[in-house]
Amino acid sequence: MRLQFRQFVTLATLTAVEATRQPIFLLLTTTCVLLTILTPMLALYNFGEDGRLARDSGLAYQFVFGLFVAAYAACSSLAREIRSGTASAVLSKPVNRDIFFLSKFAGVSFVIIAFSICSVTATLLSERVAERFMLTSKTVGYVTDWQTAGMLVASVFLSYLIAGLLNYKLKQPFESTAFGLLIVGVLAVFVISGFFNQLGDFDPFDFRVQWRILPVSILITMALLILAAIALALSSCLDTISTVIFCVAFFALGLLSDYLFGRYAGTFIAPTLAHMLLPNWQHFWMSDALRRGGSVPWSYLLSAAVYTVAYIIGVLCLGIASFRHADMK
Template sequence: MFQRFWSIAKVSFLETVRQPIYGVLLITTAILMMMNVSLAAFTLEDDDKLLLDLGLSTLLLSGLFLAAFSAAGVLSREIENRTAVTVISKPVSRPLFMLGKFMGLSGAILLAQYLGLLMFILCQRHGVLQNTRDPWDMPVIVFGFGSVIGGLLAAAFANYFYGKDFPLSALTLVTPLLTVSVIVVGFFSEKWEVIHFGDNYVGGQVIIAAFFVLLINLMLEAVATAASTRCGQLATLLICVVFLGTAIVSDYTFGQREGLSSALYHVTPNVGPLWIVDGLTGASQEGFVPFSYVGWATLYALLITAGVLSIGVALFQRREVG
């Protein structure tokens, strides 16, 4: 059973990363991360905090669109094209098939979020240029751009001369190169002076905030997977947007009332506790997030994910695929 599960997950992962929309969203995320550095300068103050807000919001929106479009492409399209029945007709149960698809999709989105996090760290390290006389952070530009462009050129070379799959080759090359670049940049200042590793990087609390964004995207991925068992691409995206919007305003709408509102508050998913960016200022640690809070928040997100997936399995059980 586990062998079939991992086979489905592997195929789902490869299908997801090979979709054109996956690469388009990765490139869009990178461009938006770089644009955030300039956009955050249009403030009278708190530009570092705005850069942090924009960076985490970019990660959240990237995960939202990746979850909706990828889930629809991996699961909904297979159901509509009647290719899912080929697998289900074999000794593979529907819950196993759907969970395998979810696991493969999770791996692809986790990889995209990891790459987005690396770009987020580099952009936070570069910081906002207050005026035209402020120097550019050359280590970030040299190593950041160099790793991405070098990986893409190498993938294009392998694709042209050896027939390798370009999206998969690009991810295989860019991911370790960008990781090494982030590590190397941590040892240099803006003026190429050797410093203690990580002195100019974001604090650990910012990484925790990015981890919470990943948990939100995990819930959105479960919603997208469940919705794609019955809906197409556009409807899946709409359901994900409604879910995220409801979860964001849950505290404000239902949290301070009684009666029916109180009951709705307890059954409505709430991502407010996972969005801790308001307690952070720039790259510093204004507040401290205890590990117990991280543990409970992670458990809450996993329970919501499991509950939504259970609904998706129930919907898929009665879906005609043949």
């Protein structure tokens, strides 16, 4: 059991490291963070709705870029390994196929969660940066938190710079180092921003962020994990091209599930089944709930988590069943 656990951890770590060494994940994460922070800075004429725009855009970026991260990480971790023969090399060792498959999911989940942490931190900060009306003893008028925005943008460049230097001096792999440093940098800016107010004055121990964004982002992360599980299960029996096409179809059908099948659910068998079995992404997109000061109740988050776990377990079981019989090259 201990050996199996060690194998699982080793393989999962390897999957995560292998994934983060591919330039695409760094590119996607960087673009997501930069877009999130630049949106409130470049936004014009939002009639005092800059905060909402920043929040909605940040969450949308997390969803869209996250989809690519999830789908690509899942495809590249299994389909490519089967194709290139690395999977057979690992499975020739005393490694159980189930553990191999589950460790792939764990590794991919790690990448998705790391990406989501980066993205949600940027969204929290972006909402804080967005122009708002302030009425204090010192200021009356619209204020944009340029200091935090500047720090966040600088942290991205700094992480690239340090990763570049480490690559130059110590030959550290650039992509994974920059990816790690980016997460550290974004979190560091978040902590530092807690010491200053929106005007840039020293005013410690108040983050001044809307924590209610967090549950919405967690829901998106859950959706991404479900998609990764689907992609992984599909890639156990299909090649990359087919996996991606099916993922796109799954995503599109899940997005339109209510419209396409929901209205016939209960009347006909096929739409009812489709509505039940397809992951309904609308349930994970709760950005609208934040309007007019609203928030997502924790009970909703809990039930979504239960649904996610159940769904992922179901999909992974199917994936394992298919992977057990998959031919290795």
